[in-house]
Amino acid sequence: MTTTTQPSGKAFPSADGPDGPSPAAAGSDGLPALAWKPVAAVGAVLGLLLLVTSGRWGHQGDELYFLGAAEHLSWSYADNPPLMPLLASAMDGLFDGSLVGLRLPATLLTAAGTLFAALIARELGGGTRAQLRTAAVWAAVPLSMIIGHSLSASTVDIVAWTVVSWLLVAWVRRRDDRVLLAAALVTAVAMQAKYSIAFLWIAVAVSVLFVGPRPLLRRPLLWAGAAVVVVTALPGLLWQADHGWPQLDMAEVFRRESSGAVAYVGVGFFLAGVLLTVLLGYGLWQLLRSPELRPYRFLGWSFVGLFLLFLVSGGRPTYAAGLFPVLWAAGAVRMERGAPSKWWRWAVSWPVIGLFFVFSALTSLPVLPRSDDEAVAGTENNPQAAETVGWDDLVDAVEKSARSLPAKERERAVIVTEYYTEAGALDHLGSGAGLPDVYSAHRGYWYFGAPPDDTRTTIFVGSDREELLERFTEVREAATVAGKGNKVAGTKVWICTGGKQPWSKAWPELAHLY
Incomplete structure (x- = not known):
């Protein structure tokens, strides 16, 4: 001993x-x-x-x-x-x-x-x-x-x-x-x-x-x-x-x-x-x-x-x-x-x-086969796992919306997302798709700055038409994100024109953490 x-x-x-x-x-x-x-x-x-x-x-x-x-x-x-x-x-x-x-x-x-x-x-x-x-x-x-x-x-x-x-x-x-x-x-x-x-x-x-x-x-x-x-x-x-x-x-x-x-x-x-x-x-x-x-x-x-x-x-x-x-x-x-x-x-x-x-x-961990109805096995226990799919569908929907704009209008367009994760996805995964610059008023992304005041068209990801009409004179639905069982499936993509305020003035009011 x-x-x-x-x-x-x-x-x-x-x-x-x-x-x-x-x-x-x-x-x-x-x-x-x-x-x-x-x-x-x-x-x-x-x-x-x-x-x-x-x-x-x-x-x-x-x-x-x-x-x-x-x-x-x-x-x-x-x-x-x-x-x-x-x-x-x-x-x-x-x-x-x-x-x-x-x-x-x-x-x-x-x-x-x-x-x-x-x-x-x-x-x-x-x-x-x-x-x-x-x-x-x-x-x-x-x-x-x-x-x-x-x-x-x-x-x-x-x-x-x-x-x-x-x-x-x-x-x-x-x-x-x-x-x-x-x-x-x-x-x-x-x-x-x-x-x-x-x-x-x-x-x-x-x-x-x-x-x-x-x-x-x-x-x-x-x-x-x-x-x-x-x-x-x-x-x-x-x-x-x-x-x-x-x-x-x-x-x-x-x-x-x-x-x-x-x-x-x-x-x-x-x-x-x-x-x-x-x-x-x-x-x-x-x-x-x-x-x-x-x-x-x-x-x-x-x-x-x-x-x-x-x-x-x-x-x-x-x-x-x-x-x-x-x-x-x-x-x-x-x-x-x-x-x-x-x-x-x-x-x-x-x-x-x-x-x-x-x-x-x-x-x-993503060890089981993925089904169309569930993003990742065990997402109820690990909600972060549900954020690992659907981003390509988001990029496709926003790219489709951007392509629907006339060339001159697309040159003066920006993308604004409701949530910071969507902005990160479009910034990184959409970089090769020729998308407009991406902004978001959510959490840390708000601090990266507002869109320029000379923006003509805003491709807005998320929110709903009634809320967007409070800030734009014209709002039309351009696409819906495909997929099931992930955080972005079903998200609406809107084409917004006729901003009622310049972005520099509206941006402080849009900041949100939730």
Whole structure:
């Protein structure tokens, strides 16, 4: 029987648990050896699945927005910091418009998440079985497959939370302040994709004040790292301040889009893998109650605080999901070392994990044949998937409408869309169709500017005739977007002339976030 020294100074045995003895030998740093071969195999399987499905069907709506936003480079945007448009533009150019290439960062980051999840288990003293179980659960849940399938800010955000969690656990055990600086650098990058990682640090600070370890908040390199984060985020924050803090308005949008507490919990339950949520709950309980995990208790309370905060404020279930790996790791380590009740152990057995890997793939990835009546299997669980089809039909309908105009009229025409995703689709996918310039007053696209005042004809995508007649003297239907079971099917395309106001005057009134 081997022992492992914990931050509390006590040693507890690496006893034979329900999975049998842990074969990992302690390394020079006192930790079990990293089970890199089985963990790498899990990551490779997940990465391969994401890779082979990443090119199916089409772009997701936010991906198209990022590509459109990249044509209007800025220090920040109404709804995102600048990293995602820059990354989308770079990958699109590097891989010549390949959807697989565009999504390669999401594929690689999500596959790498298996390693970081396993590293958390290792830092908590887990051997091969605990590391492998943590990595396998990360790979098997719908959350990972959803964030790994498309290029999104959530992908960067959740993986960054996982890395920062690992580094915080490592600091508690090692007290090496360079780890805190590394965590700050990861945070600085994450803040260029999404600001929500700031909530993680706030929750950690509050929890540390109450349950320790309080020396964490007195480390000079922690505050030096915080200064780096602030300096790197400052240009974007100044842009937000100069434009009236639209990011705060977006928080209200998400609150209004929330379906309530029951849906919040239900979606979180689904994202965490339904039965596999048992491991998450067990890990949380162990973090909050186990004497051996007492030094890491602040992470358990951080999750509780953030989960409740986003529940009552109308946030999305994914906001606190970056702490799932810590809970999985704590649960897996205690399973390896202790003897959990037999009545629930089966829920996180290897056959069940494998079964849920298949379940997650079927519900969260485009692996099933597409039918005419459903855009993607499992769109009720993953609404973003419904945005990956129908864009070609949209481009065709708008191109047909533009061709119906006389040549001279087409030269003075513009396209205005009701929603930002439609503008991104027409900007990117319609670039080779010779379409007029594209504008939208929705969300971030509104900030890219209004159509010119000398516009003669507006091809308007969306809305209805009665509403458009409030702004134009003549409105006629030109086309309807074909298709079924996707976000744009049935959308009307209108030819509008005789604007009652110049666009420069009308544009401020048209801005909308919903």
